[in-house]
Amino acid sequence: MIDIRNLSHTYPGTRKQPPRAALRNLDLSVREGHFCILSGPNGSGKSTLFRILCGMARPSGGSVEIAGHDLSRDPMAVRRLLGVVFQSPAVDKHLGVGENLAIHARLYGLRGTEAALRREEALEWSDLRNRLGDRVDTLSGGLARQLELAKCLMTRPRVLLLDEPTTGLDPSSRRNFLDVLRRVQRERSMTVLMTTHIFSEAEDADFVAILKDGVLLAEGTPQRLREQLGREVVVISPRDPAALADRLSAELGLTPLRHGDELRLDEVEPAETLALLERILTRYRPEIHSISIKQPALEDVFIHITGGNGIKANGANGGNGS
Amino acid sequence: MGVVISLAWREYTRFIRQPHRVIGSIGQPLLFWLFLGSGFTGSFRPPGMEGVTYLEFFYPGVLMMMLLFASIFSSITIIEDRDQGFLQGVLVAPVPRMAIVLGKVAGGTAIAMLQSLLFLLIAPFVGISLAPASLAMVIPILILTSVGFTSLGFLLAWGMRSTAGFHAVMMIFLMPLWMLSGALFPITHVPGWMHWIMLANPVSHALTLLRLPFHAMPGQVVGDPEFAVSLAVVLAWALGCLYLSMLRVRRVERGVPVSSSN
Numbered sequence: 001m002i003d004i005r006n007l008s009h010t011y012p013g014t015r016k017q018p019p020r021a022a023l024r025n026l027d028l029s030v031r032e033g034h035f036c037i038l039s040g041p042n043g044s045g046k047s048t049l050f051r052i053l054c055g056m057a058r059p060s061g062g063s064v065e066i067a068g069h070d071l072s073r074d075p076m077a078v079r080r081l082l083g084v085v086f087q088s089p090a091v092d093k094h095l096g097v098g099e100n101l102a103i104h105a106r107l108y109g110l111r112g113t114e115a116a117l118r119r120e121e122a123l124e125w126s127d128l129r130n131r132l133g134d135r136v137d138t139l140s141g142g143l144a145r146q147l148e149l150a151k152c153l154m155t156r157p158r159v160l161l162l163d164e165p166t167t168g169l170d171p172s173s174r175r176n177f178l179d180v181l182r183r184v185q186r187e188r189s190m191t192v193l194m195t196t197h198i199f200s201e202a203e204d205a206d207f208v209a210i211l212k213d214g215v216l217l218a219e220g221t222p223q224r225l226r227e228q229l230g231r232e233v234v235v236i237s238p239r240d241p242a243a244l245a246d247r248l249s250a251e252l253g254l255t256p257l258r259h260g261d262e263l264r265l266d267e268v269e270p271a272e273t274l275a276l277l278e279r280i281l282t283r284y285r286p287e288i289h290s291i292s293i294k295q296p297a298l299e300d301v302f303i304h305i306t307g308g309n310g311i312k313a314n315g316a317n318g319g320n321g322s
Numbered sequence: 323m324g325v326v327i328s329l330a331w332r333e334y335t336r337f338i339r340q341p342h343r344v345i346g347s348i349g350q351p352l353l354f355w356l357f358l359g360s361g362f363t364g365s366f367r368p369p370g371m372e373g374v375t376y377l378e379f380f381y382p383g384v385l386m387m388m389l390l391f392a393s394i395f396s397s398i399t400i401i402e403d404r405d406q407g408f409l410q411g412v413l414v415a416p417v418p419r420m421a422i423v424l425g426k427v428a429g430g431t432a433i434a435m436l437q438s439l440l441f442l443l444i445a446p447f448v449g450i451s452l453a454p455a456s457l458a459m460v461i462p463i464l465i466l467t468s469v470g471f472t473s474l475g476f477l478l479a480w481g482m483r484s485t486a487g488f489h490a491v492m493m494i495f496l497m498p499l500w501m502l503s504g505a506l507f508p509i510t511h512v513p514g515w516m517h518w519i520m521l522a523n524p525v526s527h528a529l530t531l532l533r534l535p536f537h538a539m540p541g542q543v544v545g546d547p548e549f550a551v552s553l554a555v556v557l558a559w560a561l562g563c564l565y566l567s568m569l570r571v572r573r574v575e576r577g578v579p580v581s582s583s584n
Contacts, residue, residue, distance in 0.1 A: 009577040019578050051575075054414045060577030079416035090411030094336050106328035107415035151411075 001159060001191040002030040002053070007062035009048050009214075022048040023059070023214040030207065033189040035182065037202040040211035041306055046195045049211070050163045053193070054084045066159055080108075083157030085148050087164045091136050097147060098132035101154060108155040122154035125180050142173030149177065153184060160185070162194040166201065174201075199299035208298065210305055217305050222298055229296045229304055232273045234265040236280065237289040244287050252279070259303050266296070266304050325421040326428055329412070333399065333429025334436075347391065347437050352444075355384040358506075368508050381450050382532045383505025385441060386525065389434045389468045390500045394492050396430030397475030401485050419571040423476060423564060430472035431465060438464050456535035459543065463535075466556055467528040473563035480570050499525045524559035527552035 007026040013019035022045045030036045040046050051057040053064060055075045064071040066078045084090075091100045101122075105115040123129050126146045128139075136144065145165065152160060162181075166174040178201055185192050194201075202208050202222060209219040218225055236256070238244040245263055248254045256263040268276055273293050281291055294300065337343055359377035366376035403409040412422055442460070445452055452460065475496070482488050502516065503525035509517065520526045530552040534543040543549055 012578050022577075056410070056413060056574065058574050058576045060579055076416055079414060082414065084411070084414045086407060086410050088407040088410075090407045092332060092336070092408045093406065094339070095332065099332075099335070103328050103332055104411070104415075106324050107412060107417055109324070109416070111324060 001032040001034070001067055002028075002036075002193060003063075003065040004028040004049075005063045005065075007049070007052070007059050007064065009045075009052060009057070009059045011048075021214055023052075026062070026211075026214065026216055028209055028216060028219065030191055030193055032191055034206040035185055035192045035204075036194070036207040036209065037205040038193060038195045038209050038211060039197055039199070039202060039302060040217075041197070043213075044211040045214040046211055047163065048214075050161065050195055053161055054082065055079065081158040083152035083155060083160040085152055085160070085162040085165045087167055089136075089144060089148065091144075091147060091151065093137040094135065096133050096135055097128055097139070100136060100147065101132075101151060104151045105154060110155065118154045118156070122150040125184070126150050141168055142170070142176065145169060145173070145177055146180075149181065156188070157190065159191045159193070162192065164195055164197070166196070166198065174198075199297060199302055202298050210302060212306050218301070225298060225301045226296050229266060229301050232268070232270060233294045233296055233300050234268060234273055234277055234280070234291065235294050236263045236265075236291045237261060238263060238284075238287050239289065240287065244284060247284070247287075248280070251283075257303065257307070264300070264303065266300065325417045326424045329422070329425025330428035330432060333396065333426065334432045336399075337433045343395070347388070347395070347433075348440055350391070351384045351388045351437075351441065354387065355380055368511060370510070371508065377448070378450060378536075379508075380506070381445070382529060382536060383503075385438055385464065385532060386467070386503060386505050386529055387500055388437045388441060389464065389471050390496060390525075392434030392437060392468065393430055393471035393475040394496060396426060396433065396472050397479035398485050398488060400426060400476060400479040401482050401488060404483070420564075420568045422571050423473065423567040426476055427469055427472045427564065427567075430475070431468040434468040434472070435461075435465060450536075452536060453539065455540050459535045459540045460532065463528070463531045466560055467525075467532070470524060470528065470556060470560035470563060473560060473567050476567045477563055477570060480567065499523055502526070503529045505529055524555055527555040528559075531556060 004026055007023055007028075008021070009023040010019050010021045026045075026049070038046055038049070048057070052059050053066075053071070055071060055078065058072060067081055069077040071078050092103070095103075098119075101119050102115070105111065105118065110118055126149075127143060128146055128150060131139065131143065136147065139147065148165070165181075166177055169177060181192070181194075182204065184190065196202065205222060207219070208222050208225055210217045210225075218228070220228075236244070238261075241258055241261055241263055245256045245258055248256050248263070248265075254265055255267065256265055258264075265276065277291060277293060281288070355377070359375075359380045362376040362380075366379065371379070400409075403412075439461075442452070442457065478491050478495070479488055482491075502520050502523055504520060505525075509520050509526065512520065530548060534546060534549060538546075
């Protein structure tokens, strides 16, 4: 459904900055009806790819086909089947909920009873039905996001692009948003490409692609990506991560990955994890706050693939596995 | 067409729902007219214009100022739309790029017309007489001029990222267009260099068009050769800016072409 071939994008340089390559010879295909998650650390090229896909930037090279239409040759045909949920709001917050939906309907050529029916359909799952007359800037963050989604669903897109759509939502609103998205996506067998850096959101995706420095580092089903990592990860939370990392590699010949204040050992044979944990614990007990064995989640795959120091452990990464 | 109306409706609705903006946009020109007009009336005696008070002379100039300011506000909303995200939703929608331009311009023009009509309504009460036939001529001229102004503003504001930057453009480019249009003083008694600038200024021609119906009946106005020239200039201005705006909207940010890696 979405075919990205040999896509490159280089931002023009300025007097102070040399040109910067954001995407390098990227190939990626999303099959029809799939829910695909595109992830990667900040600055990996996700947003650039997103801007190209929704036609707001023209790539340096390569091609994008959506539902058989070449994006650069026939942007209008692509726009007709595309729904886009941006990271920042794309509604007029000074107007009412219903007014925004009406404008959006007109932009997609919907009018009269057809527009009204589509509006009902798009609002069915939402909590917005009693808020049609309210101004958008009176909505809570969660409801405002629902409006963005409802607006896009109203035009029945065959392909839906979402750019970190849950940014700024509390965990329950986020869950709610994703549940609705996934349900509608299945019901309509819509093709969805969503960027995110919250890995718990990717666990039930059909396909996950991980991008770094404009290159695709890994792609596959969440299951396959987890298998790539082996079975378990030893996670250590030391008093002094740098010092312990040095000692682990010097004294035990291990190669710990540093991730925020944690050290991770993820290239361990499955049968050896418990023995390793005991060995570390007996030797370095005073240095360690906690140590655990963890079933790999996608986030661990991501940390492994992108080299650990790509992302800092910030508040955004809510859903750590157990 | 539905898209244009719907985008224009949005502009208009937003304006009407902000009473401060409505009051300010009528009050400011009115005060300008009243203070400057009354202040200059005693000393305004240009040769060949005996019997015309400055209040009368300045009236079409103030109408022109209203169109200018309506255009400036409309341009600022372009920058806000981009900043607040509304624009990105419009850009990815399957609408002709010209509809995006026309929606904004039509919205800005509708607002300008509402303001000018209110200002025209008070004309009889402040001693400006305008026959119904002349009024019928003034309105299309105002619409055409407003399209010129708003699309010029569109063209300037489209690439801008901050409203602060637009203020500079407004003060050093848009305001002088109005000041050198013959709104404040007649074009006939200015230094030579300024005369040429004023002749090249499309706003001067718009003002010429606008002034004529105040002094003559439409029949005479249409026969005036000055009218034909000015109409041609204003038409070219409005259509040219609309066309350039469309090209501007169509232009998409582009990556540096790949040279060797392919």
